[in-house]
Amino acid sequence: MSDELTVERAAVRRLAGKDAAAWDLAGVIPRQILRELGAAGVLCAELPKEYGGLGAGSLASGEFTAYVGSVCSSLRSVLTSHGMAAWTIQRLGTREQRAALLPELVGGRLAAVAFSESDAGSDLSAIRTELRFVDDTVIIDGSKSWITAAAYADLVIVFGKVGDNAAAVVVPTDAPGVEVEKIAHPLGCRAAGHAHVRLADVRLPIANVLGGTGLSLSLLATTALAYGRMSVGWGCVGILRGCLAAVTDHARTRVQFGKPLAEHQLVSRLVAELYIAEQIATRACQHASQCWESGSPEVVIATVLAKHVSATQAMHGAASAMQVMASAGASDGHVVARAYRDAKLMEIIEGSSEICQLELAKHAIATAEATRRAAQ
Ligand SMILES: Cc1cc2nc3c(=O)[nH]c(=O)nc-3n(C[C@H](O)[C@H](O)[C@H](O)COP(=O)(O)OP(=O)(O)OC[C@H]3O[C@@H](n4cnc5c(N)ncnc54)[C@H](O)[C@@H]3O)c2cc1C
Known part of the structure; x- marks a missing residue:
């Protein structure tokens, strides 16, 4: 097993080692622990050092993810969602968006990624969340289902349709019109903070749209x-x-x-x-x-x-x-x-x-x- 990220493993062991069973039973991980792990760069270890990340390679990060998964799959699920959000911003965001958002994600702000809807699970082409643009504002209407870590997240990356194309928008969960409803008693990963996210006439600056509006959903x-x-x-x-x-x-x-x-x-x-x-x-x-x-x-x-x-x-x-x-x-x-x-x-x-x-x-x-x- 790779011996990289040993300090981070120790942090996970210290913060999660003896509590994973209790978190599973309670259906919740204390937010403070997630913030501490987030701020230690542990939840997105592959993020480059220029953004404050650990700059881990895929193998080292994978072994670390396996370690977290061996301790607590709920925590690992939060790590996956947060890391996926960071990766999406890294890949789709402009230089300004990367510089503004990524250090926040290693500073302890938590993020999730939302594709799925009640009628769009395996078939993402059925997504109905609609993004409209008026001047410098994007308006979002839709509803997302089963979003891992959304109950903890400060930001959710929401994927929606723009006519025949698609776009991804960084949505703060405290924005007016955003409602997060935690799912009670999921079958597994019970403390991963799964939630439905409803977006009603959510208005955000166009700067929150990652990488333009003319991208294909696939x-x-x-x-x-x-x-x-x-x-x-x-x-x-x-x-x-x-x-x-x-x-x-x-x-x-x-x-x-x-x-x-x-x-x-x-x-x-x-x-x-x-x-x-x-x-x-x-x-x-x-x-x-x-x-x-x-x-x-x-x-x-x-x-x-x-x-x-x-x-x-x-x-x-x-x-x-x-x-x-x-x-x-x-x-x-x-x-x-x-x-x-x-x-x-x-x-x-x-x-x-x-x-x-x-x-x-x-x-x-x-x-x-x-x-x-x-x-x-
Ligand atoms: C614990 C959990 C966490 C999740 N986290 C997230 C998240 O963070 N973000 C997010 O956006 N979504 C999330 N989801 C949603 C997840 O992506 C969907 O549940 C998944 O894509 C399957 O969609 P569905 O549940 O609607 O099943 P359906 O699409 O209705 O499929 C039902 C069954 O039919 C099968 N099936 C469907 N189409 C075909 C086909 N063409 N050929 C053969 N078999 C087929 C499926 O494999 C499945 O077995 C999560 C779901 C769960 C349960």
Whole structure:
């Protein structure tokens, strides 16, 4: 494991290590802790140093994300949303917008990213949030669903339609017309601050629009989701590592029928399955991060693959972990109980498993076709 970001790991351990179960049960992370971690640059570690970030590479940041995910998937979800917002501003914002907004995000202001709507989940082309421009003002009307970290956020990056095109607007959550409604009792990542965000006649300066109004929605989505998928993939590695730590300890020490669980072959098969899941997910994420760092043209598909593989392995591995822990892991708040619930959501967000499979199949067919043509 990379030993970079060790100070930041220590900060996460100090602030989250013993409280993750309590946060899960309460459905909330104390805002002060999020602000402290944000101000330590921990929630967007890849942001360049010129903006006050840690300037971490994708691999180091990925390992750090996995560490956070092994401690608390709710915190990791907040980190993913905040990091995705920072990445989106970095990619789409003008020099002035980057200079104004990014230091705020490393100064402890929290941000989220809002695409989804009640009728636009997998199919983002169905987005109905409308952006209108009058003189130097953008007017926003719409409603966003299931926005991770929105309950904590000071800013939400809202994606909306501008005629046939699209744009992304930085919306302060205290702007008149913005209403944030926290979702009660989500299945998993219960303290991640999921919320619906309603925007009624929200009027903001045009300077809040990132990178112009004539962009295609698919370009905007691909930009933001690339970071989100990488981060979720590494978060799933963390889920598996959290399970592995708990399960190996339990299997060694829990005695049934006169010997440790680990010496019962059917149990050790489950431990092996969990270990294999962690290794597969790690390799897929490492490959994607290497593509990211080297600027490989394969980065987009490698990231889809990493997210899909890691999410499915996390679900599979968490189920194996629960089976080994049995009643010892069956209490709400236990690291393996949380993993079992949190992992399922990872198969739904940032492009569900089915949407990832469609993209992977399309890529496989296009690659095979290109190979055939090249051989002719
Ligand atoms: C915990 C959580 C956090 C979230 N965080 C955010 C966030 O921060 N920001 C944000 O914008 N959104 C967020 N979302 C929303 C998330 O992006 C959507 O839930 C996701 O895109 C799926 O959309 P949906 O739930 O409407 O399901 P639907 O699109 O209705 O899909 C239902 C099922 O049908 C499948 N399906 C749909 N279309 C196809 C197809 N063409 N082929 C095969 N299968 C298909 C899907 O894979 C899924 O299994 C979050 C959701 C959850 C649950």
